[in-house]
Amino acid sequence: MTTPSDPLPGLGAWADETETPPPPPAPKSRDLGAALAEIADHFGDRYTENESTRQQHAHTLTWTQNEPPDAVVFPQTTEEVAQIVKICAAHRVPVIAFGTGTSLEGHVNAPMGGVCVDTSLMKRIIAIHAEDLDCIVEAGVTRKELNDALRHTGLFFPIDPGADASLGGMASTRASGTNAVRYGTMKDNVLALTVVTASGEIMRTGSRARKSSAGYDLTRLFVGAEGTLGIITQITLRLQGLPESIVGGVCPFPSVKAACDATILTIQSGLPVARIELLDALAVRSVNIHSKLDLPETPMLLVEFHGTDASAREQAERFGEIAAELGGGPFTFASKPEKRTKLWQARHDAYWAGFTLRPGAKGLATDICVPISRLAECVTQTQDDMAASNLIGPIIGHVGDGNFHVNLLFDIEDAEEVSRVESFLERLVERGLSMDGTCTGEHGVGQAKLKYMALEHDAPALAAMRALKSALDPAGIMNPGKLVG
């Protein structure tokens, strides 16, 4: 079992800059044994302290150290989640919500131990309101499962972060992905939530109305809160009508700058592009190897337009003209669904494709987001920085939003290289912030980006975040050590 460590890892910088309000206290006067016994008693074989299960539930795709919880429990209902949290609250034991474990910044680690609440048995699709273009799902439903359930309704749920993540996890990390440029992020597509509060109460935030001005926006407060204020157990989501027609394809560009400029022009001219993704030359090379494609190994935009037959084609033609103006092209349509699916599958596999460039390396996917006018500069400087630092990492971006990923490949056993990676990451964040951007567009803070929070936010904003945490989780039991420390 883990023991409580420093209650505020990585928060030194904050403490210097802001005095009030105090950080949330570390869980204290806890009685872990009593809590685990009570939960085990209630949940029987849906409770485990098995070593490998615990480690699995702190597993992370990046280099963050595995810090397993003391136990994992598999509730089936909101009421059961409330029961778990009530027990943990009584004994001041940390509670960590778990979806599919595809988060990238150590969100599900348990640095102070505690109980992991795995929502994978919460799979009910409670209602699909086709006429209202909304649905209500339990937190454990994944985005693909939801889209399967919607197959015959003419509707779909557009947010697509790549991984088949749970919708509870996607809401908690404010996920987005390839479709966000047209359909927004989780922030824009969650109408309401059911949340188990830090005291184990069940709360509903919002209604099924499309909009409301009735009070503080609790929904948006819990979206992106990474389970540090409560546990999302049900989500009311907006849905979209399936477009009559989807037209997409690939378009090579002579430079990253030309590709970014084409993106800016596309968006500025009001073309409602559904997806517009940049792959730098290195990323194209890795995708070619991994997915057996033969794309020209030069900066590339993958684009997709949704609309009626006529409007989707018109949009695509306009885009082709814009690309040509910037020296790009030819824009090759992939009008057949199979070909389009293969292309987007290749895009989604880009993280894994990266490893073909350095087999056996450790992968680390990071993300920042800047205003699009600064994107070309930011990407180019980042490429130069990698070259100067003797590091390798393909770059892939949701460029319509100014958001890009560097998938670093390095030898984690080589302390000197690891140190170069660390310095590079710090400069990457500083570069993004200096351009009025953010240290994470969609991955979230978790543990790994905690140290950048004081760089990004001013002292009153950090103080406000801490005050919110203390207000809603006064005992500090909800996913401690994340987001605000």
Added chain:
Amino acid sequence: MTTPSDPLPGLGAWADETETPPPPPAPKSRDLGAALAEIADHFGDRYTENESTRQQHAHTLTWTQNEPPDAVVFPQTTEEVAQIVKICAAHRVPVIAFGTGTSLEGHVNAPMGGVCVDTSLMKRIIAIHAEDLDCIVEAGVTRKELNDALRHTGLFFPIDPGADASLGGMASTRASGTNAVRYGTMKDNVLALTVVTASGEIMRTGSRARKSSAGYDLTRLFVGAEGTLGIITQITLRLQGLPESIVGGVCPFPSVKAACDATILTIQSGLPVARIELLDALAVRSVNIHSKLDLPETPMLLVEFHGTDASAREQAERFGEIAAELGGGPFTFASKPEKRTKLWQARHDAYWAGFTLRPGAKGLATDICVPISRLAECVTQTQDDMAASNLIGPIIGHVGDGNFHVNLLFDIEDAEEVSRVESFLERLVERGLSMDGTCTGEHGVGQAKLKYMALEHDAPALAAMRALKSALDPAGIMNPGKLVG
């Protein structure tokens, strides 16, 4: 001068349902005289205690009683707002932010007196970033002023609540209006804010990045907080490319139900309608009289499509087909800008047009919002209720969002009629909530809808809102008596 009254008007119901956390304390140990003297000293002729100015600043378009502040001050910068709040915080004096005074639920009243911070001198457009489709403005800039400044950029700011409200006020009330069905509400169009906190600190929430997962969504917390957590002084807004083509017109329907069903089909089939507004027969009659139009006096949709020439026309044709399926039509295009402008001006004047139906009457504009599948039923029941209650009120709705307004016209001197109005309003809210809607889609809570908060939100949600208020405004000086009481 006003004296502090009940610190929590209208909150009896809450107190019964939830015990923790305690409500924010009423401002206490205050020294109003000292605060006013300090502010007067700093601001000279930009400070006034003039009776009519004070009353003007508590003016409301509805029937809420005028409760003037003790003084009005006109800062020119964020730093001056911070200075005012610091003085008020030191003396525990209420601070009420004021934009253009077009809010509808008593948001700017000063039930406990205090200092009104009029932002009308804060008119700087700090930056327009055309490439990034964003801009930064001071809180006192109105939406029309912003659009004038954008005239030669090819961009526009789409949120249009009708009134030429200040952007600070629009952010604070989470305003929306006719374009929200396509472009979203203020919640969706604010990227970042500068906020003066309750202790007089200056805080920036967010960056110019299109999206971020870096911490709690402070921006969305202040949007719609009605000045109860801090004062918004600068706003970073998303802008849109001006559509190449706008096609719009009017389409009569045999019934409210047919018009609502046409709306549902339009949205469900993915047509990106920019505006879709319902006027019931009574509203059409009043608009005809007021704006000298000759529309058929039957339920009517005003619609508008934005796109390329071809796509906007295609969308309009599709809509015409949908309308015909539902027994509506003919859909008459108003392709000339002048004619379209006249039509939308008539729509925006609908509030004033209502008075033609009962000259000399008091007007009261209320709003609720329901899932669109329930809209026809909700509007029809509301019409029946008005008929049964012998009340008159045209109905106008942003039906693409399920949001509609009843503009009641009544004799405020007639206590019996006022009592019928009050009962009707209560039933209206109950009807909306019973359909999983909200007591206000866009007007906000202010004072007048405080009493419905406990009907709409469950006890843990109300407790959470109070906890947020206490956390960010522990002395309770920011616009007291509103939103959470």
